[in-house]
Amino acid sequence: MATIEHKQLWQAVADQLRDEILDGRLAAGARLVETELADRFGVSRGPIRDALTELARTGLAVDLPRRGTFVSSLTEADLNEVYVIRRAIEEVAVRLAISHATAQELTELRVALEAVEDAYRGPDLAAAWEADMEFHRSYCRLSGNGRLLAVFEQLASQTVLLMRTAVATRASLAWIPPVEVHRHIADAIGARDAQRATDAVAAHYRYTEERLSAADRGRETGPAPSAPIRRSLAG
Amino acid sequence: MATIEHKQLWQAVADQLRDEILDGRLAAGARLVETELADRFGVSRGPIRDALTELARTGLAVDLPRRGTFVSSLTEADLNEVYVIRRAIEEVAVRLAISHATAQELTELRVALEAVEDAYRGPDLAAAWEADMEFHRSYCRLSGNGRLLAVFEQLASQTVLLMRTAVATRASLAWIPPVEVHRHIADAIGARDAQRATDAVAAHYRYTEERLSAADRGRETGPAPSAPIRRSLAG
């Protein structure tokens, strides 16, 4: 059923820019000038504009009217916002997935889980995060609720960006890969135990918060307080 | 603090189209042709395109590449999707609002509640729905989570559209205004009782589902069941 995607220009541009933002080549706060990008990609400003609105839609960029588009500078507060919503919708997602996913569909969850565990064993953190997101995406997809999946997608790309900045200031995060929490979620869904699955999701996010707090305590002794990231454009 | 809004053209167009979709002048499935709209609004196709992508983003229209944009035809399944997510995020929203909204901010909730009750007493269903959405929007705003509010906004406009189509096929809905459920939510938040507030939101959505099921049963046997408590859809 793989329909050939006649990719629009703006999609190709958006994909490219998304990658560059997520792997840090485009730093937070960087300005995305339409004319520059148009030159660089060899297309006119139209598709560039479409790509930038797409990035703004997914939260990777912010669009200030008449002023330009900038790579998002996400902060601690943003991280909390994202996790609060992800937890809420994923708790629902696992329940929905349990109630109407076929046994065959549930196997793809285990595949995704193993990919996560493998990836976190490796050295490439960015790849691990992608696998991580793909695992969560799996059961959001299996929920059968397209809008839920869409909300998740938005938050997923922001999550990766947030992890980047979090690790940048708190290197210790990289040493505590979140593996068991994912296995618990997969197990509970596999057993079609709704209550346990919900709890497992909740536990996942409690664990994540705990990791962040622990890393924070470690950071308090060192430099870099969190304040000055905001409004890098005014300075 | 009222900063002057230099409204972009596409925003004005999007607002206008949104109104027309929500009050039914633009029927579900209607085609939105860029050149036509450009003529009608006296602007070029650029801002029209932006407006259409905005409508697509909020779910009021769907964009088929190379084919055009159409007013969304939302179905029963969409209604379920929307309500599932709204329930999930609103349960969180009330808890957040309780934990960090000032007493003064909570008063705006009561104002919104009274607006809802007044509106449902009147004959204008569309206005009642808007007031209804504004009530829910209040505590989503008070949650302090901007992304949560953004997700709500998307779903809110779809909700209004869904109610339109639901009433079109099940007139009996108009006779059962959902008033008490809102008061329970407001009361629980006002008392800063997180558990009761969460339960009240859950009850709200159970009640809504019940109303829809009841209307469905009424529809299966024949048109309009009796026992009217309150009157009148559009008079």
Added chain:
DNA sequence: GCGACGCTAACTGTTGACAATCGTCCTGTC
């Protein structure tokens, strides 16, 4: 020396035109 004003450069918002693609109608054939 410090703050306010005005100028300049750069960029976005908007426009109209061109080109590629899709749906539709008509025709011809099986």
Added chain:
DNA sequence: GACAGGACGATTGTCAACAGTTAGCGTCGC
């Protein structure tokens, strides 16, 4: 009579240019 194929029309995707606005910088007045 139904279906495949081709031409036409309509509509979107893309492009290049114009106009208005914003930020930065220098200059003037105090």
